Amino acid sequence: MTALLFELLDVEKSYELRGGGAAFRPGPKRRLRALDGVRLTVARGDSVALVGESGSGKSTLLRVLMGLTSPTDGRALYGGQDVTQLKGERRAAFQREVAMVYQDARGSLNPRLPVLDLIAEPIRHHKLRAGPAVRDRVLELLDQVGLPAATLKRYPSQLSGGQVRRVAIARALASEPLTIVADEAVSGLDVSTQAQLLNLLVELQRRMGLTLIFITHDLGVASFLCDQIAVMYLGRIVETGPTRAILERPAHPYTQALLNAQPRFFAPIAQPLQGEIPSPIDLPPGCRFAGRCPRAVPACREDDPALMPSGQGRAVACIRPLTAAA
Amino acid sequence: MLLFVGRKLAQTIFILLMVSIVSFTLLKLAPGDPVQMALGSEYSQEAYASLTHEMGLDQSLVVQYGHWLWGFITGDWGRSYVGRTPIFQYAFVEALPVTLTLAASALFLAILIGVPLGVLSAARQDTILDAGTAALSLTGTAFPSFYLGILLIWIFGVHFGLFPTMGFVAPWQDFLDGVYHMTLPALTLSTYFMAMIVRLVRANLIEALQQPYVAAARARGESERRVIWLHGMRNVLMPLVTVLGLQLGALLQGAVLTETVFSLPGVGQMITNAVLNREYLVVQAGVMMTGCLFIFVNLLVDLAYPWLDPRLKPR
Amino acid sequence: MSLQMSSSAVQATSRPLVELEDFSLWRQNRSVLDGLSFTLPKGQNLALVGESGAGKSTIGLALMGLLQSQGVKMAGRARFDGQDLVSLNARAWNGLRGRRLGMIFQDAGAALDPCFTIGHHLAFPLRRLLGLSSRQATERALALLESVGINDAKARLKAYPHELSGGMQQRVMIGIALACEPDLLIADEPTSALDVTIQAQIVRLIQDRVRMQGASCIFVLHDLALASQACERIVVLYAGQVMEAGLAEVVLGRSRHPYTQALKSCVIELDTAALEPPPGAAPSLDRMPSGCRFAPRCPRASERCTAEKPPLQGTEAHQIACWHPG
């Protein structure tokens, strides 16, 4: 098998909340579980989509993955080492090999620097080029993401939303990474701009053999871009495996509900999922999805199902998966 | 809720302590020897030593500070060298009410005129009326108040002889005469605030009127008047009260100058004279009073936030 | 009661509910909408689709009379139930808004005044417009909230907007907009701020309530597939011009305009293998191309396209503005 880049081993991230009581007599401590028992491996060359609604914990998962926050329990590894413990050369290697594209692309670019300096910063920092070669490399990167050379002297505020995302991608590519981690990199854009960017990402990934970890709320984007998918709900991965297989025959009722909610030309609007994603504070026992699940039985409210392999590289956390019923 | 109030109070007390440390340091940094100043030019060695002991100046700074703070809290603010009168009586009982009367009447006038003018300006955005109000309010915020006071004295006091140009009559003793004497000073002091309120209300109201909830209110069929006064002004209240609280300092600062111009026996005059007479204890009392007043008012503003904006209600 | 009203309203006349004829709008002397024409028969739903900057939200605001000031000029005709809206005065607008026209917004959280409770919001249409007594108004408010799927309506009346979730806020907005049983509801991107599983709930709710009350709805949408699911009629806009309009199954099923085709080719469905977005980006307001505004990005553009604006031609079932329809 190919080398494992990222491994999340039973990662839990919870926050303690205080307050709620009267003065000088704080109420009972409450726990917000942003992530709970998350297992995920990403091998070199994989393209993985993390899909979920807001509050599903996908952003927290990303922060744990990048070593921006350490898990309360479990471990997050990169190349077999704990990401928060990386030292010296290994740490420098991680910083160069893994590049991130932010959801807020504009905010991720210093507004006081022109595009040339923005893209040159990682090149210079990692000493990948020197002297005039830096500028040539920046021009090359701009060309790769489909921006004209004139963009070099522009400031982020002079660029459109689509262009800013291209600059952010070029900047991520500048450190010649193995992995690109993208957080909702195409959301909030017009469909034609989104399509342009998706085409660009697919092309870059194929040509450079990049590993891609892509966070999105859109199943369509996930299916277009990624071979692997992990569906998250309330801090848990509820189903994971090859994208095609899962979208053709989802096993978890929540995956099915997400699929149903996807608008389809001229189809009548499907029966929507009832209720809303509950608050992650003080969850009741049992499956987190049980309260909204159309297939829930009393047992679902007692035992919290773990993510169990179900063959063909798939895994599902459900005691009554749809695949078994069919 | 109680927790919220408690936390705010604790923070306020801490800031008050800091203010007291700042004022105490000021006193210690002041040039000259207080014992010498109290004794005058001729004194004996024993008298010097005994007074030093009496004033506690032979103790450590921390003890002196504690002593001084306790005195301040209990109303023992020391005696003025010049008048040999208790400073508490002079500063708190006599000067402060004058300054407060001036500040309150100026603020009242500023709100009374500034708010409607600001609303009108925002509602008639980009008309001649708006431009005129903008020009006036810009001039009003920038015009030096002490010169404005002199101008008002010249025009209304000297030229037309309509109002008295100096002196203070307590409105709680003779209301009409008090108001009569307060008219020009209050007008002088209020100009800046009136102009500032106009600008603040206009800017915030225009911003509020661009919010989706205002479009939604209009879409519901609410009348323009209701939209402005209910949805617009309700949301302007919060920044308005905040800025008024923060600008209290400017109000007190303006009062110092206005008191000088109109010869009102308030805190401003007190501090000015004290600086000239090198009466550091009085300067310190003035500094402490203005600081405490500012902090107290801003505590009230902080406590009013949850009421002004329900989103800030502590849970 | 609302059901009876609805059937009589549908049968009343064959006069269209909304009719735009060569309707143009300028903001600070810049052309935002250019010669729009379309009709909406009573009892039908219509979707305005297109990318950002197409002017679809502007149409919604103009139909609500919310663009009366600030350097906005209008020309042409926009009729609502036979009444010309372009020349309407403020008093007449106040008679229409709330009573016969209702609107819901993209971000319901921002469209509810943060300083007032839900009950206070509902009190205006019920007490001022319908003239109900305090007790009647409370009863109606409770019924309204229940009709839009809000549980525990009594407690919600006393809640402030920020205490509700995004989906709940949008339900409240729908309740307020429909309180006086308007003839036309304008829904400006009602679901794009919401999670996918909630989106389906909200669209279905709007559809159901509008149908129950015998009203019509104009949706402003960017999602073509959702438009085809929710509406009988579609108007495709680009940079302030109508490109193609008519029945949904014709416009989106057998589209002939290159822009509609391009938009459709950007929609990702679960089996999409390739996206073919048009090159470039939509023009900005101060640099509108002459003639057909899509011409600079159009694969079929000829000299005629940049010189002369193509007229909107065809039947009510299908109108198209293109010199080279495919």
Next chain:
Amino acid sequence: MSETLLVDKIARRPAWWAGLGSYIRHRPFFILALLVTLAFLAIALLGTAVTPFDPTFQDMEAPMSPPSSTHWLGTDSYGQDLLSRAMAGARYAFLTGICSVLLGALGGLAVGLMAGLAGGRTEWFLMRIVDAILALPSLVMAIAFIAILGQGVDKVILAVGLALIGPFARTVRADVLQVRALPFVEAAGLMGIGKLAIVRRHILPNVFFPLVVQATIRISEAILVSSSLSFIGIGIVPPTPDWGLMIAEGRGFVSFAPWMSGVPGAALAILLIALAIVGDGIREQMDPKQRAGH
């Protein structure tokens, strides 16, 4: 297609002076105020070279004379030429205004950066000190410093500058916190860029620029406070031609020689109003969203 557009753009690009013309037409008051400010500044720089009389020359022949052909704006009670004194006063106004703002801005930058970057207890403690200082209006603060330092131009600059550190520190800290939370700072960290380099390259430029804007706006406040100090008689000492001092001198004679306070009063008022308009213009240019406000 895009090439034709580019050519089109170049052909239609207006000359730079055409842009200036439209700028003047759109913001006549801003330009006027800027010119007035520059004129005051020029007078301040040229000093006695352009004043008709020595500002401290006492014309015993003509004390308190009204505006005449010799003394265009009249004289004061010592027979000193008011026009000359008002012109000379501009120098002290700018001197105290600019120097004290520089002092306050630098001090504020240091304290604010420290508080904003340190975080935790240091920040809490520093900010409570700043809160305590801010509780005192800048004039009262300056009076207190004057009480310690004594009177004179340098003392006034020091006192006003020290009084301004609090407000500057507060805005710098707020800016630092805001910038620190922006994704590009986190992104730089992820890239492995060192903490100091992040502060220097990414945080400082984003904090410094608004600070400069704020400093220009606060110059008028500094001028007002320093002339107020002189007015109440504890700032600059006579016979230095300071506007606040001159207004105070003329105050007693307002009933029969209103020009005595009127000339310096008008000079001060005109400069402060011009500065306010310029400041407003700069702020609007920087942040078109925040129009007016406090």
